[in-house]
Amino acid sequence: xxxxxxxxxxxxxxxxxxxxxxxxxxxxxxxxxxxxxxxxxxxxxxxxxxxxxxxxxxxxxxxxxxxxxxxxxxxxxxxxxxxxxxxxxxxxxxxxxxxxxxxxxxxxxxxxxxxxxxxxxxxxxxxxxxxxxxxxxx
Ligand code: ATP
Numbered sequence: 001x002x003x004x005x006x007x008x009x010x011x012x013x014x015x016x017x018x019x020x021x022x023x024x025x026x027x028x029x030x031x032x033x034x035x036x037x038x039x040x041x042x043x044x045x046x047x048x049x050x051x052x053x054x055x056x057x058x059x060x061x062x063x064x065x066x067x068x069x070x071x072x073x074x075x076x077x078x079x080x081x082x083x084x085x086x087x088x089x090x091x092x093x094x095x096x097x098x099x100x101x102x103x104x105x106x107x108x109x110x111x112x113x114x115x116x117x118x119x120x121x122x123x124x125x126x127x128x129x130x131x132x133x134x135x136x137x138x
Pocket of ligand 1: 013066083084085089090091092094095098122125126129
């Protein structure tokens with residue numbers, strides 16, 4: 001079997017993932033990418049979405065990220081994200097409340113010239129969190 005690659009996912013507050021994994025799949029802004037050990041180095045920006053990886057034991061894991069940057073080196077992938085949560089750490093009730101708040105703000109934004117982009121980004125984060133938390137896997 002191929003050797004593992006180190007995966008580090010960090011936010012401004014904390015390290016969310018720091019482990020050796022078999023493969024990493026992420027939402028690059030130019031398209032989804034997959035990285036195995038030995039990959040050619042590259043740097044990319046990331047969309048909001050899901051980073052998937054197979055841990056050293058072969059279990060599939062999912063991490064919500066709010067967007068950011070990824071640096072791939074032959075033996076290491078580093079993902080810097082504004083916020084990131086493991087699937088099991090997502091509080092789905094909190095995400096549902098955030099969704100309801102964002103929907104209300106978006107309705108108000110039509111009438112009152114509130115910050116539409118900000119409300120839309122909050123809505124997208126909540127929807128993605130609900131999607132990841134509701135999906136199968138770990
Ligand atoms: P909220 O309005 O609920 O705070 P948000 O989208 O504004 O949601 P962020 O700014 O993306 O929140 O994140 C702030 C912090 O809270 C980060 O550390 C993030 O990981 C955490 N966080 C936000 N929502 C959730 C959630 N539903 N479950 C677990 N952690 C969350």
